[in-house]
Amino acid sequence: MTNEPMNASRDKILAAITQNQPASVPVPDISFLKGGPEDPEEKFTTVLTTIGGKVLKVKGFDEIKKLLPEHFDTGKRVVTTLAELSDAGQLYAGEPIDPHTMEDIELTITSAHFAVAENGAVWVTEELIKQRVLPFICQHLAVVVNAGSIVPTMHEAYQKIGNTTYGFGTFIAGPSKTADIEQSLVLGAHGPRSMTVFILG
Amino acid sequence: MTNETKDHSALADIFNKDEARVNWHDETLWWIRAKRDKAVHQLPEWEDLRETASRIKHNVLSNMSSYLQQFEANAIANGITVHWAADAKEHNQIVLSLLQKHSVTRMVKSKSMLTEECHLNEYLGENGVDVIDSDLGERIVQLAHEPPSHIVLPCIHKKKEEIGELFHQYLGTPAGNADPQFLTETARHHLRETFLTRRAALTGVNFAIAETGEFVVCTNEGNADMGAHLADVHIASMGFEKIIPERKHLSVFLRLLTRSATGQPITTYSSHFGKPRPGQEMHIVIVDNGRSVQLGREEFRNSLKCIRCGACMNTCPVYRRSGGHSYHNAISGPIGAILAPNLDMEKYADLPFASTLCGSCSNVCPVKIDIHDQLYKWRQVIVKNGYATKTKKAGMQVMTLTLSSPTIYHVGGKAGRWFMKHVPFAVNNKLNPWYKQRDMPEPPKESFGEWYSKNRKKS
Numbered sequence: 001m002t003n004e005p006m007n008a009s010r011d012k013i014l015a016a017i018t019q020n021q022p023a024s025v026p027v028p029d030i031s032f033l034k035g036g037p038e039d040p041e042e043k044f045t046t047v048l049t050t051i052g053g054k055v056l057k058v059k060g061f062d063e064i065k066k067l068l069p070e071h072f073d074t075g076k077r078v079v080t081t082l083a084e085l086s087d088a089g090q091l092y093a094g095e096p097i098d099p100h101t102m103e104d105i106e107l108t109i110t111s112a113h114f115a116v117a118e119n120g121a122v123w124v125t126e127e128l129i130k131q132r133v134l135p136f137i138c139q140h141l142a143v144v145v146n147a148g149s150i151v152p153t154m155h156e157a158y159q160k161i162g163n164t165t166y167g168f169g170t171f172i173a174g175p176s177k178t179a180d181i182e183q184s185l186v187l188g189a190h191g192p193r194s195m196t197v198f199i200l201g
Numbered sequence: 202m203t204n205e206t207k208d209h210s211a212l213a214d215i216f217n218k219d220e221a222r223v224n225w226h227d228e229t230l231w232w233i234r235a236k237r238d239k240a241v242h243q244l245p246e247w248e249d250l251r252e253t254a255s256r257i258k259h260n261v262l263s264n265m266s267s268y269l270q271q272f273e274a275n276a277i278a279n280g281i282t283v284h285w286a287a288d289a290k291e292h293n294q295i296v297l298s299l300l301q302k303h304s305v306t307r308m309v310k311s312k313s314m315l316t317e318e319c320h321l322n323e324y325l326g327e328n329g330v331d332v333i334d335s336d337l338g339e340r341i342v343q344l345a346h347e348p349p350s351h352i353v354l355p356c357i358h359k360k361k362e363e364i365g366e367l368f369h370q371y372l373g374t375p376a377g378n379a380d381p382q383f384l385t386e387t388a389r390h391h392l393r394e395t396f397l398t399r400r401a402a403l404t405g406v407n408f409a410i411a412e413t414g415e416f417v418v419c420t421n422e423g424n425a426d427m428g429a430h431l432a433d434v435h436i437a438s439m440g441f442e443k444i445i446p447e448r449k450h451l452s453v454f455l456r457l458l459t460r461s462a463t464g465q466p467i468t469t470y471s472s473h474f475g476k477p478r479p480g481q482e483m484h485i486v487i488v489d490n491g492r493s494v495q496l497g498r499e500e501f502r503n504s505l506k507c508i509r510c511g512a513c514m515n516t517c518p519v520y521r522r523s524g525g526h527s528y529h530n531a532i533s534g535p536i537g538a539i540l541a542p543n544l545d546m547e548k549y550a551d552l553p554f555a556s557t558l559c560g561s562c563s564n565v566c567p568v569k570i571d572i573h574d575q576l577y578k579w580r581q582v583i584v585k586n587g588y589a590t591k592t593k594k595a596g597m598q599v600m601t602l603t604l605s606s607p608t609i610y611h612v613g614g615k616a617g618r619w620f621m622k623h624v625p626f627a628v629n630n631k632l633n634p635w636y637k638q639r640d641m642p643e644p645p646k647e648s649f650g651e652w653y654s655k656n657r658k659k660s
Contacts, residue, residue, distance in 0.1 A: 010285035013441070013489045018266040020497030025263050027446050028256040030453060033246060047466060096479070099431055100397055118456075119466035132478055133430035136423050136470075154452035154467075161448065163413075167476035171455075173467050176423040180338035180354065182361045183229055184381035189337060190392060191423030191470070 035152020040117040048120030051174040054196040076106035094130035108138035114149040121173035125166040141192040147201030208551035213523035227521040234515040236464030255569035258506035268411040275414025284486045289319035305401040311425035312336040313405030317531035335424040350525025353511035402428030406439035412447040415475040419468040442505040457567035461510040495543045506568040513562035535562035539575040550588035553579035618644040
């Protein structure tokens with residue numbers, strides 16, 4: 001499909017940029033940037049708690065199942081992407097659905113590839129969450145992450161991500177929040193009102 | 202907007218009428234600056250990060266053309282449609298045509314300062330498309346028919362009581378309720394309905410990765426994700442300077458961005474959009490709108506390194522006491538003052554003068570833009586091009602005359618001291634712009650010249 005004016009602008013913009021950009025300078029090496037000696041799990045727990053999240057250390061999925069009713073309203077709609085928790089809620093394995101039908105989810109339980117100690121974030125991709133809106137549209141979010149997979153900083157995080165391909169991936173650090181009204185922090189802006197991370201191990 | 206005809210100092214005057222509010226505004230922003238410091242001081246490698254980010258951005262500026270083409274090719278391979286817009290008008294036309302193609306008359310939008318720069322909302326409104334801004338702060342200023350006053354904190358100038366009144370008027374909350382928790386909950390319900398019913402969503406772009414063709418959008422509220430993941434059509438608008446070379450470079454920028462902005466270690470959501478969702482259309486509009494010209498201005502091109510954290514605004518003594526609207530430009534504060542004259546030197550001739558040149562902006566900038574140097578350089582360019590204000594020109598001419606003639610200099614100095622001592626009201630009045638918000642100093646009894654000639658004879 002050709003669209004003359006669009007291509008004309010493209011060529012015009014690129015020509016102007018080529019003419020005006022300065023002489024090439026090299027891209028710096030960033031491999032020297034890395035985390036310190038702090039214990040990643042301890043740091044992750046402190047940071048996520050500080051930014052409004054909750055951390056629960058568990059031995060296995062049975063323990064998670066036991067904890068769920070204590071922490072969430074499991075009488076409402078619970079959706080999980082984890083086969084291990086299929087008796088704790090509806091298992092969503094990625095079958096094609098209209099994402100709008102997820103609007104009434106009280107609790108989403110999913111897993112993360114890894115977590116980041118310095119900022120309390122977990123890294124999830126479409127492969128794990130199955131439907132992009134799933135960790136955003138629920139009232140509460142719980143994420144299971146292996147204790148051994150917590151990296152110190154974002155540098156190690158992107159080393160782990162490497163050149164994997166994904167349609168969508170996101171770092172999630174705590175509950176959705178805003179401080180737009182007079183800098184008063186309010187948890188639960190548009191996404192989950194709470195975020196709980198189960199550290200497995 | 203009435204702001205169009207007034208300059209920064211006239212608009213700052215309006216803001217300064219309410220002294221208590223100015224103090225509150227000043228203290229709020231300084232508190233955010235202090236939070237930034239606290240976060241920064243926890244990272245011993247902070248200066249290494251800034252230097253690295255700065256150097257990555259220099260590499261980007263110097264290879265912009267090839268990175269953009271690499272990004273385009275990868276994005277297209279990922280199934281994203283890429284558009285190019287030479288200016289604001291073309292950007293707006295592209296967005297409208299995409300919406301019209303899908304018969305969309307209502308769109309949800311997350312934060313994008315570029316669309317403010319392009320005045321997209323007004324344009325779409327004139328063409329029958331209703332836009333709802335979904336960032337809470339942006340929604341608030343939208344209800345108030347105002348532009349954002351800060352790039353990260355759009356309604357930082359508003360008191361909660363004023364927001365309560367807006368919500369009462371437009372969203373039906375009880376009169377007099379100004380509780381942030383309650384108002385946010387109201388907005389959550391109002392905007393959730395919006396997210397669920399809009400077939401098109403527009404987001405900004407924080408970073409676009411040449412290596413992979415993906416783009417990253419950062420929010421705390423989750424509004425960009427709620428909009429994009431529920432919509433059939435996702436349009437992402439980006440200024441071309443948002444490009445970075447490789448995915449791994451995100452580690453440097455994501456560590457710097459929110460620590461600089463609000464003192465948070467990272468935004469709640471840092472979403473990487475690689476491909477459209479099955480059945481979804483994803484579009485990227487790459488916008489120039491003067492950026493290629495700025496890239497050619499050797500002294501000012503570094504302004505294109507900006508990652509829009511707002512740290513320079515929070516720290517600026519002039520911004521804190523004059524408010525974002527006094528800059529009459531989509532991007533306010535020190536960074537806005539070096540970006541705006543590139544777009545229209547005459548219209549924004551006042552902005553580089555809205556600074557004390559204290560250098561605090563350059564000190565906090567996470568990508569090491571020499572902001573205060575550029576402010577100083579813009580002043581010279583503006584005066585050379587004949588865009589200085591009349592009073593400034595007249596003042597400069599008097600100074601030129603005075604400094605070039607020893608006689609006038611000595612007589613002038615003497616006269617000045619005599620006036621300040623005997624008829625202080627001759628200078629302490631409204632006609633003297635320097636006297637505004639300042640007291641005139643005690644005049645010295647004699648000039649240094651007089652003192653020197655007297656004391657030299659003694660020895």
